Amino acid sequence: MKILFLLLLSTFAIAQPRRVWFDTDIMIGMKDKTPREVDDAIALIMALQHPDKIDLVGISTVAPGQYGYDVTQKLLGWYNRTGRTIPLYRGSETAKDIGTETDASRALAAALRTEKLPILAIGPVTNVATVVKNHPELIPQIEEVVVCAGRTPGLPFKPGLEKLSVGDYNFEMNPDAFRVLFDAGIRVVLSGYECSVYMLLGDTDIDFLNNKHTADQWVYDHLRPWMRFNQQLFGVDGFVPWDTTPLGYLTHPNYFKYYRDIPVRINTRRNDAGAPGDKPYLEVSYDYKDTKWRAVYAYKTLPGFEEILLEDLKRASAQKR
Numbered sequence: 001m002k003i004l005f006l007l008l009l010s011t012f013a014i015a016q017p018r019r020v021w022f023d024t025d026i027m028i029g030m031k032d033k034t035p036r037e038v039d040d041a042i043a044l045i046m047a048l049q050h051p052d053k054i055d056l057v058g059i060s061t062v063a064p065g066q067y068g069y070d071v072t073q074k075l076l077g078w079y080n081r082t083g084r085t086i087p088l089y090r091g092s093e094t095a096k097d098i099g100t101e102t103d104a105s106r107a108l109a110a111a112l113r114t115e116k117l118p119i120l121a122i123g124p125v126t127n128v129a130t131v132v133k134n135h136p137e138l139i140p141q142i143e144e145v146v147v148c149a150g151r152t153p154g155l156p157f158k159p160g161l162e163k164l165s166v167g168d169y170n171f172e173m174n175p176d177a178f179r180v181l182f183d184a185g186i187r188v189v190l191s192g193y194e195c196s197v198y199m200l201l202g203d204t205d206i207d208f209l210n211n212k213h214t215a216d217q218w219v220y221d222h223l224r225p226w227m228r229f230n231q232q233l234f235g236v237d238g239f240v241p242w243d244t245t246p247l248g249y250l251t252h253p254n255y256f257k258y259y260r261d262i263p264v265r266i267n268t269r270r271n272d273a274g275a276p277g278d279k280p281y282l283e284v285s286y287d288y289k290d291t292k293w294r295a296v297y298a299y300k301t302l303p304g305f306e307e308i309l310l311e312d313l314k315r316a317s318a319q320k321r
């Protein structure tokens, strides 16, 4: 009996949600020449479905300015059923200005002063780099930064039918911000292209969102054009929900395979995504002997995670409430 009680007690202790800071360059629905990425929105909706696993301490936006702030507020209003108010802060507008304090950098620093936190940073990591640069005393308070970036050496980013090569967006928007994190010795988890590329959400996967409820319909109406745009670019039915795998590292870590304690380097060579000249590549290899930088690198999503994603969206769906 006593053993059973202890077992229950330890299970309860393990089941406490992990408190997490969520930093995003969310841009679903932003008016532009082409449809914009939807993956941050999916990651946010998923995160709100697992209050038993993660507790969002705060959310900060990077890059899309007022739009990112407003659309996050809108999605929280629709999909936050956790019973908790999640504060939202505007961060860097340009994603380039490391060191410029913002509401986001001040709030993240204040949060880190009170507790150690992991940071899920699914955009350029400028806000985090600003905190690290301006408040180095807080470095030990950062448990880990989970990002969507990085590659194994020479891996081209060619989704779908491999007709088109794309960049490592979050890294290339601000390579210096990644340098700041690695130089500070912070534990960085890289869960990027290689880990996510074989997940593909197509028409039939998201059809249930096409219902009469305002929230679901709004999401559906912005997933669809993004899907069409991806079909044109990459030749396959669907889109890759990139930012959901770094979230998955925090909510469902057993659904991914990792290279642990792997050396990291920034290598510069010819741009493989069509632009002239050279560009930096964030690369990991156990062969790199001349670098102190280390990361956890997620290289594969195991079967089952895509189903979790779809179940989360279904559970979140306004139709189900």
Ligand SMILES: [Ca+2]
Residues within 6 Å of the ligand: 024, 025, 026, 039, 040, 122, 123, 243
């Ligand atoms: Ca993102």
